[in-house]
Amino acid sequence: MLEQLELFSRYLTVDAKFPDNFLIDQPCCKMVLEAIRYKPYSLQILNQLKLPHQLEYDDITGSEDGWNAIRDMRTRGAPAIAIVAALSLAVGLHVGNLSDSAPEDVSAYIVKKLDFLVTSRPTAVNLADAARKLKKIVESAAKVDDNDGAAVVMAYCDAAAQMLISDVSDNKAIGKYGAEWIEKLAPGEQVSVLTHCNTGSLATAGYGTALGVVRSLHAKGSLKRAFCTETRPYNQGSRLTAFELVHDKIPATLITDSMASALLQLKGPSDRIVAIVVGADRVAANGDTANKIGTYQLAITAKHHGIKFLVAAPRTTIDLQTKCGADITIEERPGKEMTMMKGPRFDGEKLDVNQVEVVSIAAEGIDVWNPAFDVTPAALIDGIITELGVVEKSKNGEFDLTFAMEAHNESVKPSSIGGLYAA
Incomplete structure (x- = not known):
């Protein structure tokens, strides 16, 4: 595990050579942004x-730091939240004095910390799912004869580190299957797609889910242009997705959230905008999907304009215990995120990144409603892109997502195999 982590860390920053059996296939991951830097005993996140x-990394020294980083949205994106939470506890365990404790005491301590980390953000299912699996691992390790506290700590840390490595492999598979599905909409032609919020390297361990599909289309020469929404009020699209697209030199155009319908009306299929691809923080058993606020209205306009609407998410984001979207807890954020904006000072010619200012953009005293997510009904979704393939609706118009149960019963993250295209 230590050797694999060292290779993974080098992989994201240099053009290195790797053994054929290494988990990450290098061409599609080369030079992606590194949002999570982890080595044993050390964790940093890109703020x-x-x-x-500004590119600035924050040190995370334990679970409290991890909780605050997630809650403050210094790190975000459903897969990344789960990984940062798990690794923050791993770092804290390394610097703690638990090795001499009884294995059952170490297990109880880890379980308590995992419960605490799950409270950081309630909507994304990945964190709760990862915590449940990690609990099972440490509880099993504590019951093994001759295991001491150090063995339980090691079992946890190895499992948490594996999450980081496996997530990139899953994302690459999502990108591959999503790109292939979209290419079939316009065989032999370049296509354009629209995406919302940020679902790339900054929201995952690397490569991305919905943005991974965009990356795969671009790598194959099939992408004409990517359109990204600003994603108010936190502007993940204009700040983060646009940043990744520029970084990777992918042809892209930024639009405000309110321009999407006009874009599809004016350019739509005639300009080969064939799909809207978004990520997910939770997919209910019936296919209803919680994602960043603004997703629902995009699904409505896609249906009206005859454009495919796709959700890209690993199987662990599919929550079979949640029957439908009405059962998903929607996080509400502070109103000041809508009424205030923060950024570096612009003097008319250049930005001064050392002078960050907060400005008011709303009438003082106005009431604010600021849900972070909305729910898109399954009826508006054409396909769910997973690491095993694109799931389409059956003839009765329903998604069969029961195959995701396997992912929730595996160790921490599933391995990617084959393709799945539901009839």
Whole structure:
């Protein structure tokens, strides 16, 4: 595991050579942004609140730091939240004095910390799912004869580190299957797609889910242009997705959230805008999907304009215990995120990144409703892109997502195999 992590860390920053059996296939991951830097005993996250103007990494020294980083949205995106939470506890365990404790005491301590980390953000299912699996691992390790506290700590840390490595492999598979499905909409032609919020390297361990599909289309020469929404009020699209697209030299155009319908009406299929591809924080058993606020209205306009609407998410984001979207808890954020904006000072010619200012953009005293997510009904979704393939609706118009149960019963993250295209 230590050797694999060292290779993974080098992989994201240099053009290195890797053994054929290494989990990550190098061509599609080369030079992606590194939002999570982890080595045993050390974790750093790219502070996404300072993007796109400053690249600054924050040290995470334990679960409290991890909880605060997730809650403050210095790190965000459903897969990344789960990984940062798990690794923050791993770092804290390394610097703690638990090795001499009884294995059952170490297990109880880890379980308590995982419960605490799950409270950081309630909507994304990945964190709760990862915590449940990690609990099973440490509880099993504590019951093994001759295992001491150090063995339980090691079992947890190895499992948490594996999440980081496996997530990239899953994302690459999502990108591959999503790109192939979209290419069939316009055989032999370049296509354009629209995406919402940020679902790339900054929201995952690397490569991305919905943005991974965009990356795969671009790598194959099939992408004409990517359109990204600003994603108010936190502007993940304009700050983060646009930053990744520029970084990767992918042809792209930024639009405001309110321009999407006009874009599809004016350019739509005639300009080969064939799909809207978004990520997900939770997919209910019936296919209803919670994602960043603004997703629902995009699904409505896609249906009206005859454009495919796709959700890209690993199987662990599919929550079979949640029957439908009405059962998903929607996080509400502070109103000041809508009434205030923060950014570096612009003197008319250049930005001064050392002078960050907060400005008011709303009438003082106005009431604010600021849900972070909305739910898109399954009826508006044409396909769910997973690491095993694109799931389409059956003839009765329903998604069969029961195959995701396997992912929730595996160790921490599933391995990617084959393709799945539901009839």
